[in-house]
Amino acid sequence: MARTQWSSLRVAALQILSFSLVNQALAQSCAANYPPSTPVTSATATLGPVPAPDLDTSDPIHLIPAPKVSLYYGSLDSEPSNKAASGSVNMNLELNHDTVVLEYIDAIGSVKCTDESVVVAFKNTTGFETALRSWSLEENLILITNHLGNCDAEFERGFFKVDQIASDESNLSITCNASKHPIDKIAETCELAFSSVPAGKLAKRLTLNPSYSIPFSKSLAPNTVLLSEPPYLTVTADEAAFSSEITFSGYLYYDFWAFKLRQLYFDIDAGFSADVALSAHLAASYNKSFTYNPSDLTYTLVNIPGIVQLGPGVAFGLEMDFSASADVDVAAGLSISMPNGNVHVDILNSVNTVATGWTPTYHPYANISAQANVQADASATVTVEMALSFLGGLIDLSSGLTAKPGIANTFLLDAKLDTEHATNATNSTNATNATATGITKDVHGGGTSCGEGVSLKSDFIFSLDAFVTRSWSTTLVNTGIPLWDFCYQF
Structure with missing residues (x-):
């Protein structure tokens, strides 16, 4: 089983609020009492005899x-x-x-x-x-x-x-x-082999050429209220835009004589990007975890009438986890890009499922005002799944991947802290534009008390799972990298 190396991800950056990309099962209802996702076909490509x-x-x-x-x-x-x-x-x-x-x-x-x-x-x-x-x-x-x-x-x-x-x-x-x-x-x-013209990526593939490159994009209306529980909590998405491009190929081998599927796999190249800006007001000591999913799921249908239907689907959402010991306002945002993720999903044998790439580039920011202990985590969720129907349902299944990069942040502050100002105080660490390069410098010195200052801890976390619906799931990558643990003295 392949495991991506992440030694380059010890990023010298002040991470106050984080977002992560997550792949879940298609059309899942969210946990904050929002309606289930409704599939919406964006386009259909009908392939005929050539x-x-x-x-x-x-x-x-x-x-x-x-x-x-x-x-x-x-x-x-x-x-x-x-x-x-x-x-x-x-x-x-x-x-x-x-x-x-x-x-x-x-x-x-x-x-x-x-x-x-x-x-x-x-x-x-x-x-x-x-x-x-x-x-x-x-x-x-x-x-x-x-x-x-x-x-x-x-x-x-x-x-x-x-x-x-x-x-x-x-x-x-x-x-x-x-x-x-x-x-x-x-x-x-x-035997069905899905292949395509763009052979420029052939060097990245061990088995098949990429078949279909399908772009998806989605955005929420400005100032969309994601959650309101008066008088304790209001969370607003000031901006939330997502985009992705999926390239996939695959191979199917069915034995009619034995009534058995002998081979089936997909190769998925996935590039994601997200720009999210959130505002949250906690009116008192409060904690809340919830998920917000927009009401529509976008998928593109690739159809060969009478033979096979392929449906690569993408959906976007937001996940948040807030905890505060007192009244606090949080304004935060993140730009994140993962342009080079690849997963080979072997439907019949999870051991042969491997991953490469998945190196993120991200730029978080936050402006927080309170005298409180605060835990603030957020995620921009992206769902990717490939559905296949062969010969009118003789084979009918779906598979996909779950990529979850993020940053876990815990902080204790005694006065207003603006992370952009903190960035100026730590220019040598390139905190303004955090990427998957650089070495973290621990300025905390191992102490447990910051006196009149601010204690901040940030960890980069990443996991990547592949799954076949109702069959199996496996973890391909699971890693955590300490990014920051220090005191900021006024």
């Missing part, structure tokens, strides 16, 4: 039935669209009878279908005679059609099982007594 790359349709070999075939699916848009991601899917089938893919044969002039037959007309005698000779040798034959006639629905291929053929040399046609079947009734195994 020509096989580098395939010579004039080669007569494609007229000869074979037990294994490769079929390709991709975007059918004539022009690029920013509504949904585009990509490609390669499907390898091993069928229970030898098969001919009609779209791979240039010698075919037309194909017509009825409920009980497939009629194939050829352009020349050579193609007709080769097909008749090889097809006649088969006791059963499977023909795969692709819009050469009225044989299949839009965006789909047709799969026909043939048990008898008849020829008509006068018009160079072969009539096949045939019936249409779903893939799971005629295939022995199926």
